[in-house]
Amino acid sequence: MRSAEILEQLDAAAEEFLFPDLGHGYYYAVDARLHGYRDGGQWALIIETVGYSPRAGNLIDVLHVFGNCLTSGEPGLDNSDFLDRVDNWDEIEDLDEPETYRGGPVVIRGQKIAVAAKPGEDMVDVLRRLVPRHRELLLADEEELRRRIRVDIPEVLRLDQWNHPDLAGGLRPSESEAFRQIADVLTTGDLRRYAPSLPSNTHWSNWPDSGSL
Template structure:
């Protein structure tokens, strides 16, 4: 059996580098999320799938965050993969999505024509969120896409469509801490410095990820016993896409 703390340390290090999944990402209006956990006696991998409307990317983007000790085609403990989901995005809005004049035409999602009933003035993020109740699985990654990041023989031990996420929070800047970080970088020529970014709340502090870490370390899905209700539905993250 692997150590739970080793798994949680990977979660925390990913967060320090901005590579831990965040439902309330400021650049993406959350639409749907799903979590996949894979494990055996020696290997583990976590893939968190978040779909959101990203105005900068000009599409609905499915972003996969993978963490683990056996990720495919990399020696790193994290990797990302993304895909655009709307095939006819450019045809949907008069004057571009900023103008918010929906042409009231069907959306084409991964080759499938999807009718949507919405007013011409419907904002893009609200339009795409109308897909979630019926076409959620069409937006989220298929198993073959998830398996691009994870060894094919690694068993899946847990899949969640809703879990309780607490926003990660970094402590306010401290001049002395920044001086020490800079000195470390100069002396070791190592970037980023080994000293960790100090969090008030990091993944290892959150009940859901503590329990998911235990599942990954033991390959036992019974270790996931949440006491708090899930909150990864987009309606719980009103500040997603705020920037």
């Protein structure tokens, strides 16, 4: 296993629009998390992007799954990698004013959450307020994370913030300082290889064009 092999897979995914785009026009960015796994010559990388999709009518955690030890599917995405999080969407969205909050608690994975929001507010603003207090409900649990990778491969890296490449700006994963270093960690197991010099940009405020289509 070499770092170049990992980056080649990520670049190929980016060319097929299967690598996470935090500025995706169909999803309002809400949150993100990265998981790295390795064991001997095997590796896996899962990047979660939580976003509000007006077209799908839900808050969705999209799992982008890569590696050389996948137990099902191909690197990137399959249909089961899109995880709806809100159980009562029809109750909280104003049917007469789509993308607008109707009021009431938001039920996420069976848990009723009261939000500090008034009817008539933009839905994306209401959903973003769920972070950080309730972000663990939005992000994947172990069962969801391990669905397409080996259940026994150790997680060696977890990032809640990093410098993500701007795909729309033409930057490939292999040209990203963060992902070059992440590939080195997955290759060597040496966490010291991840020593970023660039600031994190994964907060939704850094992607103002997300959800704009």
